[in-house]
Amino acid sequence: MRRRPNYLAGLGALLWLALVGLPLYVMLGATVQTREEYSAGGPLAFPRSFTLDNYIQDFGNGFGQYFLNTVVVTVSVVAIVLLLVPPLAFTIVRNRGRGTSGVFRLFLLGLAIPAQAVIVPMFYVISKAGLYDNLIGVILPTAAFCLPVCTLILTGTMRDITSDLFEAMAMDGASVRRTFFQLVLPLSGSGLSTIVVFSALQAWNGFLFPLVLTQSEETKVITLGLYNFRTQYGINIPGLLAAVVLSTIPVLLVYLFARRALVQGLMGVGGK
Template identity: 60%
Template sequence: MSTATLRRRTARPGTRRPRRPGRTRPNPLAGAGALLWLAVVAIPLYVLLVATVRRGEDYTAEGPLALPSDPTLDNYATAVENGLLGFVLNTAIVTAAVVAIVAVLSATAGYAVVRSRTRWTDGVFRTFLLGLAIPSQAVIIPVYLIIVELGLYDSLTAIVLPTAAFALPVCMLILVGSMRDISEELYEAMALDGAGPVRTFLRLVVPLSRPGLSTVAVYSALQAWNGFLFPLVLTQSHDKRLITMGLFEFQGEYRVDVPGLLTAVVLSTVPIFLVYLVARRSLVRGLMGVGGK
């Protein structure tokens, strides 16, 4: 009697054979869904990138999905001539300032919340998180009046301060969750070495909270780079415009230069996309630790 026949006879009724490793059942429905999602993502990207090398009359006559008949880089030169680099520079200054303010304030405040285990501290933290429920559109008029009274209207500082303020609640939540994952034994070891709160914060908390800090940096940078409401309401000069307001330079009174506008959009996304590529792994780890212990 062969071994295969013996196995079939001794096998229990109702049991299934184990699947061979490396073999999976085909799933046509999942494949179709994946192709559909790929088309949803790829078609807008194709239209965006191809339009940057097309002329305005070619885009209007043949439509957005047609291949460029006469590729050109004039749209990139036009974007630079219209002051795009100045808008990008202003946006970079605002973004760097917002990231610095949010990182410092959320890290120090989160450290105080985690280490000061009192009802008063927890109450302040929960009250602070109420900012998550307040949209910036609901308080834009009070923010405008405060900025005017402080004499900061039509300046980059007028954009930095409210942008950082509205990014702080989310960043606090992220860093508190990240800092709560630090073991209590590590704090005790630092205390035995004679380290004070400042040294413990700089030598222990900050290095172990790098994923959370990276998440905070990327989130606040996105908020500042893509912000539209505060630049629209709190500035009016051409030399104080950010990239979101500078895109209006490609809109005329009776027509819109669609290839030029899309070229400016592509150029404006390159810096923040590079930031995301550098910090993407830390960003994912930081978001996974939001819940804390």
């Protein structure tokens, strides 16, 4: 059946396109202009010159260090999540004991805890543990707050493994460990990639924990760097926006090459 084109929807879509596209255009345009040109022409003017000085200046102001710190945090958080969540999800799916449902309920409850609610005690715990202003002190809570969503995603994937396969493994006398490594893990690929992307994004974009748990230049992550640049740069808007662009490049690369995994990771449980 043919439907007439929906002009109203098209108009709305165009409006949203402008609302999203314009700021992105201004951002990219500003970063390739000199400061003087941006101040003179304003944000909406088309850039007449092309310079990468703004980006170079960011690296001169410590962006490289921030980038490195963020990579360390992100890789560590993903590693912790990958180490802890698969055995947990495997137990929740395959263990029928009463303790298991209690554990699952604990993580479901965890979904409702906002990070904002625990920054005060987290500051207390991390300070007492001597991890204040240490990247480890950022990594541990960030990873912990990824666990509920990742557990939910991965149990969803593992539930789809049919029980025939488990029975076949048991017939062969496979140990729990073999079942885990040779059946469960290979068949959980999509769930695993989703939790990797999800936790990586959480770590990469994390702001609150680094803000209250670190203070020195050596432990600064990118988001904090952006926050600092905003006050430090003052009227140097091209330099500031260049840092915003730089902070997004890795995510953009993942978006281009692994769009499905990224979107699923972004959605977390929201997509379920």
